[in-house]
Amino acid sequence: MANYEIHEHDILVIGAGGAGLRAAIEASAKGVSVGLVCKSLLGKAHTVMAEGGIAAALANVDSRDNWEVHFRDTMIGGKMLNNWRMAQIHAQEAPECVRELEQWGAVFDRTKEGKILQRAFGGHTYKRLCHVGDRTGLELIRTLQDKGVHQGIDVYMECTVTKILKDGDKVSGAFGYFREDGRYVLFKAKAIILATGGVGRSYLVTSNSWEYTGDGHALAYDAGADLIDMEFVQFHPTGMVWPPGVRGILVTEAVRGEGGILRNSKGERFMFKYLPEATRADYAADETEAKKWLEDTLSGRLKTEYKRPPELSTRDNVARAIYTEVKEGRGTEHGGVYLDISYQNAERVKKKLPSMYHQFKELADVDITQTPMEVGPTMHYIMGGIRVNADTAETRVPGLFAAGECSGGMHGSNRLGGNSLSDLIVFGRRAGRGAVDYTHKLGSAPQISESQITEAIEELEIPFKRQDGINPNDLVKELHTIMGTYVGIFREEKDLQTGIEKLEELKKKFKLVKANGTKVFNPGWHLCRDLKNMLISSEAIARSALSRKESRGAHSRLDYPKTDDSLGNENTSVSKDGETMKLEKTPLNKMPDDLKELFAKKEPAHA
Amino acid sequence: MREATLKVFRGTDYETGEFKTYKVPVEDGMVVLDAIHYIQKEIDPDVAVRWNCKAAKCGSCSAEVNGKPALMCKTRMDHFASDTEIQVQPLKTFPLVKDLVTNVAWNYEVNKKITPFTPAKDADWTFFQEDIERVQEFRKCIECFLCQDVCHVLRDHNRKDAFIGPRFLVRTAGLEMHPLDKANRIESLKDHGGIGFCNITKCCTEVCPEDIHITDNAIIPLKERVVDEFYDPVMMLLKKIFGKKQK
Amino acid sequence: MNQTKSALAPQKPLSTERRDIWWLEPALVAIGFGLFIIYATWRAFENNFYEIGPYLSPFYSPKIVLDWWKFSPALLILWVPAGFRATCYYYRKAYYRAYFLSPPACGVGGINALGLSQGKKYCGESTFPLVIQNIHRYMLYLAIAVLGFLWYDAILACIWQNQLRIGVGSIIFIANCLFLSAYTFGCHVFRHLVGGKLDCFSCSQTAKTQFSLWEAVTKFNEHHMFWAWVSLFSVAITDFYVRLIASHSISDLTLIGPPL
Incomplete structure (x- = not known):
């Protein structure tokens, strides 16, 4: 048997x-030994692609903001299908988590008073997104x-x-391989936190990087x-559409x-037509009002009495x-369609949206300061994911935790822009705590089963043995066609x-994928294994x-x-049942009355 | 459809490795990374390349294209004359792993040794845009390590033992110029960072895909801070008399 | 990532995979500086044709007359601007590339000229002799003093027989001083001293003033290379113009005021 x-x-x-x-x-701050596995080099994860900002009700720009409004916006944006407790924790803890980032050295754009600046975003009642230009x-x-690197975390890159x-x-551990040379590795761990995105x-048309193959979902x-x-798969409304090589690359909501x-x-400003009745009152009635909102924004006024433009409707719309x-x-x-910012002062555009400009x-x-951009929808985010306990981020498997995009429930049926970065830090922190508490309560260390390792190795080795098998890239192409044609936006x-x-x-064809060459940094071989995860998550979708x-x-x-x-009070749940995927409908947790009242008393957003 | 010829380095060491020639159809707006992906999908699935975002935001797909360090996702195919070969090879300054992938672990080791952000305990966290514009420029860095690759101190003279390289001078500058940071990294910059090894020939600035003015805005200001503390007799005397300035 | 395969041997001097004409820029720089150095050396030693009417060549200003000094007075002063430029952050880049080939261009194999011998390990500006580059700020102080004299000369170049007189020469003198000022006050050290050394620009009223100064210097500093070349040529042209008039090769055209 191969060495590892x-x-x-x-905690892994x-x-x-x-x-x-x-x-x-x-x-690691709580004193346990932590290993951190990343599929790429450290610091390259898909989080770098988030541009617009972190939603947190700091109320630096609009003093009317608070966690209750943020909570309500999140629930309404998710069409009330969210795990209310997650949305509540998220709205309550996001400001603290953002301040924490600042204390760790993050340098956010500032208001004139020297506080963290916040910008408007789709579905958020007030200007709420803390940002650094468009590279938040x-x-x-x-x-x-x-x-992290100064805190003694052991990082296993690639x-x-x-x-x-x-x-x-x-949970007793995890098995895997290093991309660099294909050597196998066994991690013994009392608890595992999945944060795989x-x-x-x-x-095919996606803003996501190659890493986003649903690993955490499948594991x-x-x-x-x-x-x-x-x-619930979020198609970001604005991805690049031309030239072909860049199709799908994100154009920030900022x-x-x-x-x-x-x-x-x-030349029609079509978004006015598409505002849903339920939220129409929250948006500018016509171009004139939208223009006034913009003038207030450009002049740097903190509050505006005008309602935001229809382009700031939720992403699904x-x-x-x-x-x-x-x-x-x-x-x-x-x-x-055209997305136009070229009517604004060119220097302002370059300053506020430098990476979009480049x-x-x-x-x-x-040149976006001179001509409009061409944009179209691109697959961007999955709201669904691993079911977790809102307070501890633990899944139904003891010792297995999940946070970030791979977890489900927080965003309901549609995520608001800016809520993902805050989701990461709020529930990343919760998951860290939850896992530490779990390991403290755990009695004896769990045992590793050799037979599970053998299985894992066999699964990895087998593509090399199918010399007349199928190129995994061909199957990915087929998968793209299937998902794009049959499981798209509509x-x-x-x-x-x-x-x-x-x-x-x-x-079935997947059982025939082959890998050529050696195990040394072999993307073809890596894809053979990633493809399994892509298939599981695609089938679940x-x-x-x-x-x-x-x-x-x-x-x-x-x-x-x-x-x-x-149907608004049930989640769709899938889980493994032998070789088949079992689908169930499970009831939503009931929201307590005090939170329900927040919706009943909903005053007009811009009273 | 136009066809491009790519010569891609293939192999796990420089003795036995060699350039392999591929023909790749060219689409509008195609970049070198697209061509490498085409090769992976249609010809050799095991071509090793690092990439993530394909939008010049993650800094993974660094390589040398026709001898110039560049991000493959930002290097347009129509930038080259259609009848010439495009040569793609790994970063020279770092040990080869395979094909276009090199071992850049040294950079991560260097980063660990830099004194982290150290704010005052009683900081009130009010500071203004003009205080942080400099720092924000440095924090645009996507760690593509092209500056490390092109820097002749590391590339030609292999002084990784004594010089942290442009990337980490930029990082240090971002910390030193932070309005609330209280640590002093100047001495270690001189003694362990090897800032004196830099002879400001500016290649780091030339290759930076984020347009960070590495030399003018980060390295030279740091060099002058080193001069304040270690080479300028008048400044040193003033400091002796009046005490170190409160940071 | 603990596996290390054979690290690439240091790149061989002047070897590269670059296909563009990478040698053009260092070659032009080498020629440009070379011509200036030859001209300036010749003029400094010529000890003639440097003064006529209201005009004093910048190579000889301020004019220092010492009884015991048997050589050209230019030599008493030229070391200041020469030293200022030799330690300038832009010129360092340019001549390290063009003359020391360390490196000649980006991604082109350099030679270890700065370690002074091939056997020694590269140490750059961290040890003697190049550690001396750190005196740049003192050269700046002196260069500012010399610049003061040049401005004084430029004003004198507009006065003849106690009257305002503007000739082509006067305009050349003033332009030269403007270019030299743009170069001198865009200096990296100046930028550091006026404000760059601060970590917080908003923390006091002084800091705010320094910030404004720093911003202004930054505008010139961004084009330091441009001003370095423009002022280098303008000094040479000014001197050459004085020589042409002083040697009566041409005469200075008077625009306003009494003729020369």
Whole structure:
């Protein structure tokens, strides 16, 4: 049998983005031994791609803001399907977590009073997003990275975990390999925190990096946890559409936060048409009011009596609007719509949106201070994920925790922009604490089972033995076609059924994938294993989508275009049952009355 | 459709490794990283390359394209004449792992040795945009290590033993110029950081994909702070008389 | 990441995979500086044609006359601007590349000229002799004094027979001083001293003033290379112009005031 090296930690954190780093810092500060595994180099995680900001009700810019408003915005944005307790913790703890970042060296943009500056974003009643230009994610990850490396956390870079090991029902460790040379590694751990991010690589047009293959979702699924709300996949309304090489790359919502206007090829500002009745009153009534809001924003006034422009509607709305405009023939030459910030002062644009300016200039030959950008929806985020306890971030598998994008429940059926970075630090911290508490309560250290290791090694070795097998890249292409065609923005019963059938065929072909060459930094071989995770998460998305017979948030069914209140109190849950995926409907936790009142007394946002 | 010819370094050491030639169809707006992906998907799935965001935000896909250190995701194919070969090779300054991937672990070791952010316990966390503009420029760094690769102190003279390189001078500058930081890294910058090894030939600035003015805004100001404390007799005398300035 | 394969041997001098004409810039710099140095040396030793009417060549200003000094008076003063420029952060970059080939261009193998011999390990500006570059601030102080004299000369260049007189020469003198000021006050050290050394720009009224100064210096500093070259040429041109008039090769055109 192949050799493997062994490392032992109290807590193993898988994933070194915002959530993983925050969890590792929290756990290690409490004196336990922490190992941190990252699939790439440290500091390269997908968190760096977050641009617009961190939502936290600091009320630096608009004194009317507080956690209750943030909580309400989050729940309304998620169409009330959120785990209310998570949304509450998130809104309450985000400000503290942001201040903590500042004390660790993060350098946010400032207000004139010398406090953290906040900007407007879709679905947020007040200006709430703490930011650093349009590179907030980079600031967050670098701050956590520099904090973490001085705290004695052992970092295992370019290491992929392929299996969670268990002793009975409890977590006992993890097995994986180092990308650099393919050597195997066993981590013994009393608790594991999954912070692996999302599933975007299952889609062709995505803002996500190669790492986003649903590893945490699949590892947890295999280990016996359940995944909830997997049908809710967020398509970010504004991704680049041209040239082909950059299709899907994110265009931050901050462009709209700073006053960016969406127009179709006829020059119509179409977003007014697409505001849902329920929230229409929160947005500017016409172009004149939107313009006044903008003038107040540009002049640096902290408060404005005007309502925000319709472009700042929630992401699900804007994405559907753009998709519809294009489908009905009012799209641009390359199948997008125009996002225009060029009417503003060029220097301001460069200062507020420096990386957008460079991104378009260098990759698309477009000067956004002179001409509008072409944008269209791109797969961006998955709201669904591993079901966790809101307070401890523990899954139903003892010793297995999850935080960040790979966990589910926090964002309900649609995530507000800026709530993901705050999600990372709030629940990263919670998961760190939860895992430490768990290890303290745990009696004897769990045992490692040799047979589980043998299984894991066999699974990794087998692609090299199939010399006339299939190139995994070909299967990824097929997966992209299936997910794009049958499980996209708008869904329908027969499409989803076809999609699921095709996924089943793909799963069969997956048993024939081959790897060439050696184990030394071999992306083809890595993909053979990642593909399994992509298939599990894709199937979860498709099956969950088929089961939800309504449209809600990011889940839009052509055959059930209305939101069905009777379905608003149940989560879709999938879990492993032998070789098949079991799907159940589970009731939402009941929100206590004092929180419910926040919705009843909802005063007009801009009273 | 236009076709480009890429010569990509393949191998796990420089003795046995060699450049392999690939023909790749070129689309509008294509970058070198797209071409490498094409090779992975259609020809050799085991070509090793690091990449993550493909939008010049993570700094993973550093390589040398026609001898120039660059991010592959930012290097446009239409930048090259269509009849020329495009040569892609790994960063020279770091030990080779395979193909376009090098072992950059040394950088992470250096980072650990820099005194972290040290604010005063009673700081009230009020500071202004003008106080942090300098620091924010340095914090744009995406750690692509192109500056480390191109710096001749590391590249030609291999003084990794004595010089931390532009990336970590930038990081130090970001800490030293933070309005609330109280630590003093000047002595260690001179003795362990080897700031004197830098002869300000500015290649780091030339290759920086984030347009950080590494030399003018980070290294030279730090060099002058070192002069204040260690080379300027008048300043040193004044400091003796009036005591060290309160940071 | 603990595995280390054979590290790449140091790049061989002048070897590169670059395909552009990377040698052009260092070559132009080498020629440009070379021409200036040859011209300046010749003029400094020539000890003639440096003064006529209201004009005193910048190579000889301030004019120091010492009985015991048998050589050109230019030599008593030229070491100041020469030293200022030799220790300047821009010029260092330029000549380390163009003359020391350390490195000649980015990604092109350099030689260990700065360690003074190939056998020694590279130490750059951390040890003798190049550690002396750190006197740049003192050269700045002296250069500012010399610049003061040049401005004084430029004002004198506008006065003839106690009257205002503007000739082509006067304009050249003033332009030269403007360029020299843009270069001198855009100096990296000056930028450090006026405000760059502070960590907090808003913490006191003094700091706020220093911040404004720092911002102004920064504007010139961003184009330090440009001003370095412009002022280098303008000094040479000013001197050459004085020589042309002083040697009666041409005569200075008077625009305003009495003729020369």
